[in-house]
Amino acid sequence: MTGRWLVRGARPLGGAPADILIDGTVIAEVSRSARDRGPAGSGPVKVLDADGLIALPGLVDLHTHLREPGREDAETVASGTAAAALGGFTAVHAMANTEPTADTAGVVEQVWRLGIQAGHCDVRPVGAVTAGLGGTQLAELGAMADSAARVRVFSDDGRCVADATLMRRALEYVKAFDGIIAQHAQEPRLTEGAQLNEGAMSARLGLAGWPAVAEEAIIARDCLLAAHVGSALHICHVSTAGSVEIIRWAKSKGWWVTAEVTPHHLLLTDELAAGYDPVFKVNPPLRTADDVAALRAGLADGTIDCVATDHAPHPAEYKETEWSVASFGMTGLETALRAVHEAMVGTGLLDWAQVADRMSTRPAAIGRLDGHGRGVEAGAPANLVLYDPAHVAAVDPAATASRSRNTPFAGMKLPGRVVATFLRGTPTVLDGRLAS
Amino acid sequence: MKRHLISAADLSLDDAVAILDTAEELARLAERPIPKLPTLRGRTVVNLFYEDSTRTRISFEAAAKRLSADVINFSAKGSSVAKGESLKDTALTLQAMGADAVVIRHSASGAPHRLAGWVRGSVINAGDGTHEHPTQALLDAFTIRRRLGRLDGLKVAIVGDILHSRVARSNVWLLRTLGAEVTLVAPPTLVPVAVGTWPCSVSYDLSAVLPGSDVVMMLRVQHERMTDAYFPSVREYSRRYGLDTDRMALLPDHAIVMHPGPMNRGVEIAADVADSVRSTIVEQVTNGVSVRMAVLYLLLGGAPEAGGPQGRGSQEGRDGGERVLARAAAGHAAGRGTEAGL
Numbered sequence: 001m002t003g004r005w006l007v008r009g010a011r012p013l014g015g016a017p018a019d020i021l022i023d024g025t026v027i028a029e030v031s032r033s034a035r036d037r038g039p040a041g042s043g044p045v046k047v048l049d050a051d052g053l054i055a056l057p058g059l060v061d062l063h064t065h066l067r068e069p070g071r072e073d074a075e076t077v078a079s080g081t082a083a084a085a086l087g088g089f090t091a092v093h094a095m096a097n098t099e100p101t102a103d104t105a106g107v108v109e110q111v112w113r114l115g116i117q118a119g120h121c122d123v124r125p126v127g128a129v130t131a132g133l134g135g136t137q138l139a140e141l142g143a144m145a146d147s148a149a150r151v152r153v154f155s156d157d158g159r160c161v162a163d164a165t166l167m168r169r170a171l172e173y174v175k176a177f178d179g180i181i182a183q184h185a186q187e188p189r190l191t192e193g194a195q196l197n198e199g200a201m202s203a204r205l206g207l208a209g210w211p212a213v214a215e216e217a218i219i220a221r222d223c224l225l226a227a228h229v230g231s232a233l234h235i236c237h238v239s240t241a242g243s244v245e246i247i248r249w250a251k252s253k254g255w256w257v258t259a260e261v262t263p264h265h266l267l268l269t270d271e272l273a274a275g276y277d278p279v280f281k282v283n284p285p286l287r288t289a290d291d292v293a294a295l296r297a298g299l300a301d302g303t304i305d306c307v308a309t310d311h312a313p314h315p316a317e318y319k320e321t322e323w324s325v326a327s328f329g330m331t332g333l334e335t336a337l338r339a340v341h342e343a344m345v346g347t348g349l350l351d352w353a354q355v356a357d358r359m360s361t362r363p364a365a366i367g368r369l370d371g372h373g374r375g376v377e378a379g380a381p382a383n384l385v386l387y388d389p390a391h392v393a394a395v396d397p398a399a400t401a402s403r404s405r406n407t408p409f410a411g412m413k414l415p416g417r418v419v420a421t422f423l424r425g426t427p428t429v430l431d432g433r434l435a436s
Numbered sequence: 437m438k439r440h441l442i443s444a445a446d447l448s449l450d451d452a453v454a455i456l457d458t459a460e461e462l463a464r465l466a467e468r469p470i471p472k473l474p475t476l477r478g479r480t481v482v483n484l485f486y487e488d489s490t491r492t493r494i495s496f497e498a499a500a501k502r503l504s505a506d507v508i509n510f511s512a513k514g515s516s517v518a519k520g521e522s523l524k525d526t527a528l529t530l531q532a533m534g535a536d537a538v539v540i541r542h543s544a545s546g547a548p549h550r551l552a553g554w555v556r557g558s559v560i561n562a563g564d565g566t567h568e569h570p571t572q573a574l575l576d577a578f579t580i581r582r583r584l585g586r587l588d589g590l591k592v593a594i595v596g597d598i599l600h601s602r603v604a605r606s607n608v609w610l611l612r613t614l615g616a617e618v619t620l621v622a623p624p625t626l627v628p629v630a631v632g633t634w635p636c637s638v639s640y641d642l643s644a645v646l647p648g649s650d651v652v653m654m655l656r657v658q659h660e661r662m663t664d665a666y667f668p669s670v671r672e673y674s675r676r677y678g679l680d681t682d683r684m685a686l687l688p689d690h691a692i693v694m695h696p697g698p699m700n701r702g703v704e705i706a707a708d709v710a711d712s713v714r715s716t717i718v719e720q721v722t723n724g725v726s727v728r729m730a731v732l733y734l735l736l737g738g739a740p741e742a743g744g745p746q747g748r749g750s751q752e753g754r755d756g757g758e759r760v761l762a763r764a765a766a767g768h769a770a771g772r773g774t775e776a777g778l
Binding site for chain 2: 198199200202203204205206207208209211275276277317320321322323324325
């Protein structure tokens with residue numbers, strides 16, 4: 001399908017309408033007159049009428065659970081990346097907590113190759129920090145970095161690298177190959193058996209509390225460690241107002257700290273747990289309205305660098321249970337842009353250019369990912385998403401490319417619709433459907 | 437009343453009073469030569485117990501049988517994808533068997549909420565994790581009202597492991613609804629950090645609270661709390677938060693001492709206190725059957741075809757107890773053809 005495309009009348013970054021000419025794998029021209037002059041060069045041009053649609057650079061997710069290898073009943077690289085494309089993503093970072101763990105060059109190369117085979121978006125494997133996510137011994141970080149998958153982001157996500165010395169060593173070690181440690185900040189002793197944000201809801205519902213301090217204490221410690229050794233630290237799924245404050249302080253010191261927030265933490269609160277439906281069970285847990293407000297403000301002012309989905313698919317039987325035995329996690333790839341639209345654009349906190357920054361440019365930079373996050377401009381790789389901001393529809397869990405349906409937004413009316421996604425000039429999504 | 441009894445917080449004042457009034461009438465039944473009513477003939481009540489709790493199960497079983505329901509006891513161990521049949525599949529099985537009510541005891545908070553989404557019958561929470569135990573709170577309220585004649589304006593101290601107590605949670609909501617003033621007494625480690633959002637006050641000093649209390653309710657200290665730094669030692673807990681005879685002497689003369697059982701004698705309550713005239717512990721057990729009969733009676737209503745049980749409960753409760761008994765004794769002849777000839 002690669003060739004030449006003329007995308008007519010789209011609004012790059014939400015600005016004035018323009019025509020976008022895609023030639024091969026790159027954007028050849030962005031102008032108001034491309035349609036008149038016609039494209040340079042030869043060959044047929046496919047035309048996509050994009051009046052009213054917003055054009056953004058292809059989205060980049062720093063935090064995706066693709067479950068393959070090991071839990072193909074929940075998701076595969078092919079199904080997860082299909083969902084990603086439908087959500088406007090052109091690159092995802094596949095978390096390491098697979099079975100076997102992505103802690104060797106062999107496993108990360110497998111995931112990377114599966115991504116190429118599927119072809120829906122680029123897959124950048126995240127390597128485990130510690131062998132088997134065991135938290136005791138470093139995985140072969142250098143081997144993963146040197147592999148064909150070129151791993152740069154390392155994380156034990158799902159578990160915290162709780163040992164301070166091990167965390168320090170990991171932060172130091174990856175400097176040799178421009179790596180970054182992405183920490184799942186959760187002090188383990190403070191969160192044994194934890195089920196829900198510790199507060200009024202957990203007290204009322206009799207669910208073991210997951211206190212904000214368990215996240216904040218690790219973030220504070222790791223910011224200090226990163227500063228001490230001069231390394232890059234990324235904080236996964238920041239969920240509390242206190243965490244935002246600590247990161248703001250660390251950044252004010254000039255320390256090399258970045259952070260992400262999930263769409264669900266920008267939009268949902270722990271009040272949703274009232275009916276004990278585990279579709280709202282996630283780690284870190286949904287917090288309070290005050291936390292949501294602080295996260296939104298942090299994303300708006302740049303304290304939080306980016307949005308990352310923490311797309312965590314689970315088979316139905318892992319959610320159709322009592323709350324305490326249900327798995328943590330929510331799907332999010334297909335709803336991420338819509339949720340950010342609702343939480344950040346609808347509230348006036350971000351414009352579309354800033355959405356492009358938080359969902360494409362910055363995550364690509366944090367992931368050391370060339371070829372993504374470049375903007376809608378001539379010469380950039382033709383990674384694009386066309387988004388209809390006027391559309392409004394309730395989220396239908398059954399209408400997903402993911403193998404799992406555990407979306408917390410089921411039935412919720414959200415704005416927007418991804419109409420088309422281009423990966424290096426090839427449409428992966430057209431008219432809201434997967435392009436074959 | 438709603439279709440289910442899952443949380444004491446769901447009960448309006450009318451609902452709660454209706455249950456207590458109905459229980460009062462049904463308690464008289466026990467004094468009859470044949471303490472049994474045909475009200476729930478042909479109805480099936482399932483006791484679904486995921487935790488061992490012989491006393492609660494027997495109480496519900498006795499209540500259902502005195503109302504002539506068919507009782508199925510279903511003991512299940514564990515509930516997860518990894519361990520045996522899931523709660524959902526068990527629920528679908530019970531549904532297929534035609535359970536009119538499911539009484540569930542489960543170690544997971546919220547299990548009754550989940551069950552209610554999978555069965556058509558009424559769900560009665562017989563204790564879920566560290567969430568609630570509404571029939572315990574109802575029998576406690578019933579016991580207090582019988583002993584002290586009222587609930588409105590009474591001062592009730594609930595003492596012990598509030599953080600993990602389903603009895604405390606249900607009592608806080610129910611007693612508040614009934615107009616009592618609740619004070620929770622515990623070491624700070626055993627109170628939820630968000631307890632300030634609850635409709636009650638909190639004290640860390642039992643001796644200071646007792647002189648102003650009409651009721652003191654002692655909670656069992658679970659053994660696992662003793663090893664996880666909630667307090668330094670059992671003896672220290674007992675010294676600071678146990679009710680011994682010296683402390684009991686601080687209570688006003690009319691005050692009563694309650695315990696939901698099973699007790700740790702010598703830990704939260706001294707043997708002499710448990711066996712004293714102030715103690716209602718044995719009465720609580722007796723009253724439990726009457727209160728659970730009232731709950732089953734009002735939820736199942738005896739007449740499923742008359743628009744379902746919703747909304748009937750409080751209405752019947754306001755009928756007055758004698759009419760409840762009279763109608764129950766008649767087997768709802770007018771409403772249920774199958775019973776008309778009995």
